[in-house]
Amino acid sequence: MMTDAALPKISVRGLAKSFGRKRVLDGLDIDCATGESLVVIGGSGTGKSVLVKCILGLLEPERGSIRIDGIETVGLRRAARERMMQKSGMLFQGSALFDSLSVWENVAFGLIQGRGMERLAAKEVALAKLAAVGLGPEAGDLRPAELSGGMQKRVALARAIAAEPEIIFFDEPTTGLDPIMADVINDLIVKCVREVGTTAISITHDMVSARKIADRIAMLHGGRIVWHGPAGEIDRSGNPFVDQFINGRAEGPIRMEIRAA
Amino acid sequence: MLTFLAAIGAVFLAFLAATGRLVVFAGLALATAFTPPFHLRVLFSEMVNIGYYSLPVVGLTAVFTGMVLALQSHTGFSRFAAEGAVATVVVLSITRELGPVITGLMVAGRVGAAMAAEIGTMRVTDQIDALTTLSTDPLRYLVLPRLVAGLITLPILVLVADIIGVFGGYLIGVYKLGYNPEAYLNRTQQYLETIDVVSGLVKAAVFGFIVALMGCYHGYYSRGGAQGVGRATTYAVVSASVLILVFNYVITEAFFAR
Numbered sequence: 162m163m164t165d166a167a168l169p170k171i172s173v174r175g176l177a178k179s180f181g182r183k184r185v186l187d188g189l190d191i192d193c194a195t196g197e198s199l200v201v202i203g204g205s206g207t208g209k210s211v212l213v214k215c216i217l218g219l220l221e222p223e224r225g226s227i228r229i230d231g232i233e234t235v236g237l238r239r240a241a242r243e244r245m246m247q248k249s250g251m252l253f254q255g256s257a258l259f260d261s262l263s264v265w266e267n268v269a270f271g272l273i274q275g276r277g278m279e280r281l282a283a284k285e286v287a288l289a290k291l292a293a294v295g296l297g298p299e300a301g302d303l304r305p306a307e308l309s310g311g312m313q314k315r316v317a318l319a320r321a322i323a324a325e326p327e328i329i330f331f332d333e334p335t336t337g338l339d340p341i342m343a344d345v346i347n348d349l350i351v352k353c354v355r356e357v358g359t360t361a362i363s364i365t366h367d368m369v370s371a372r373k374i375a376d377r378i379a380m381l382h383g384g385r386i387v388w389h390g391p392a393g394e395i396d397r398s399g400n401p402f403v404d405q406f407i408n409g410r411a412e413g414p415i416r417m418e419i420r421a422a
Numbered sequence: 423m424l425t426f427l428a429a430i431g432a433v434f435l436a437f438l439a440a441t442g443r444l445v446v447f448a449g450l451a452l453a454t455a456f457t458p459p460f461h462l463r464v465l466f467s468e469m470v471n472i473g474y475y476s477l478p479v480v481g482l483t484a485v486f487t488g489m490v491l492a493l494q495s496h497t498g499f500s501r502f503a504a505e506g507a508v509a510t511v512v513v514l515s516i517t518r519e520l521g522p523v524i525t526g527l528m529v530a531g532r533v534g535a536a537m538a539a540e541i542g543t544m545r546v547t548d549q550i551d552a553l554t555t556l557s558t559d560p561l562r563y564l565v566l567p568r569l570v571a572g573l574i575t576l577p578i579l580v581l582v583a584d585i586i587g588v589f590g591g592y593l594i595g596v597y598k599l600g601y602n603p604e605a606y607l608n609r610t611q612q613y614l615e616t617i618d619v620v621s622g623l624v625k626a627a628v629f630g631f632i633v634a635l636m637g638c639y640h641g642y643y644s645r646g647g648a649q650g651v652g653r654a655t656t657y658a659v660v661s662a663s664v665l666i667l668v669f670n671y672v673i674t675e676a677f678f679a680r
Contacts, residue, residue, distance in 0.1 A: 257548035275557030
């Protein structure tokens with residue numbers, strides 16, 4: 162019998178998902194240990210976002226198993242799914258901040274609506290989380306539209322960590338940011354993940370970001386994980402897909418898909 | 423011939439599938455009303471948005487509708503010396519038909535379009551997925567308050583539109599056509615029955631629900647970026663307007679067919 166220590170925080174087996182005739186995930190297997198920072202890399206349209214959305218329950222896979230803390234999450238009913246969601250936070254690629262709410266209300270949203278916390282108490286937590294990502298209390302009353310892309314990413318990060326989740330998903334956390342702001346976000350992610358001991362799954366095609374935030378890297382291609390290993394070993398993977406991807410070569414076994422997954 | 427029938431069959435099946443999806447969507451959203459949490463702050467905000475902010479446009483439409491109705495009735499009825507019925511025709515037309523239908527159509531254009539655009543933008547920018555990841559059911563948070571707000575607020579709006587519309591008719595009747603004010607008001611009340619107003623308010627509640635449902639449904643399932651949101655907005659307004667006219671007939675039939 163497996164002990165808790167050996168039990169992966171997230172275990173995915175045989176995951177398959179298609180859109181029409183396009184098979185995006187094709188029997189994908191992957192594990193993520195408790196407190197580990199796993200980065201999934203892969204080209205555009207290879208299904209990285211689909212993988213994360215399946216784990217979060219935003220998309221229903223056709224077949225396969227997704228276990229979080231050993232509990233099967235595929236096919237969970239709505240109430241059980243909402244309870245499972247309380248274990249996780251997500252930073253979306255485009256930040257996905259709610260335009261109609263102020264910055265602090267965005268950060269406190271999960272605490273107020275999801276957990277029933279009083280607004281005043283939730284505001285205090287939100288301002289503390291904003292401070293943790295380098296934003297002062299004056300930012301709290303602004304609207305998301307008044308912030309730059311980098312600032313919005315910080316707010317989205319503060320929202321993702323506000324409820325101190327056990328698992329955080331980062332979807333292309335540095336896409337669209339200048340190199341300096343990207344590094345700031347990478348530092349914040351490392352700080353959040355390492356200091357709190359959160360389990361993190363990030364998806365990116367930014368290798369600078371992947372090398373900085375990953376304990377382990379997995380390469381997704383053709384609907385499956387074609388290589389995975391410690392972040393420090395990626396340059397010696399000996400895998401032609403990984404070599405082509407990390408060196409950014411047009412020539413190689415990877416042919417870019419035209420349609421997005 | 424077979425191809426033609428197959429095409430008709432395909433359209434009919436697509437219509438049934440779309441109706442099924444709409445009914446399931448409405449059912450799932452309404453089912454969230456029976457268990458907490460209740461997002462009363464969002465409900466109140468939607469009621470203000472649908473009701474208070476629609477008052478100017480609904481008021482203007484109602485007053486001019488009442489004025490035109492009085493003028494047209496007068497010119498028509500004067501051909502057979504029935505000018506005395508103008509006040510009655512105005513009040514019955516406004517309360518039974520024009521108040522709810524015109525208010526419904528105006529709100530469909532103003533509020534239905536805005537709902538589809540807002541929820542559609544939330545869909546294409548991952549904000550709806552973000553709600554789910556924050557342990558918040560999007561149907562409970564986004565859709566249910568709008569449906570309830572539409573259901574409650576439109577009858578109030580229609581009541582206001584009825585009063586303003588009848589007042590518009592009074593202005594024309596008394597100040598332009600020279601009717602005696604007291605006689606006009608007496609005629610307005612004389613033949614007005616409770617069912618005339620109630621049927622209009624029932625229509626308003628149904629129209630409010632339809633407008634909110636169409637706005638939410640088309641926004642919720644929009645895809646394809648800005649173009650998809652634009653398409654959702656158009657579908658929301660057109661489908662709500664058509665359904666308002668269809669249900670106007672159905673409810674009229676239910677209340678007044680003998």
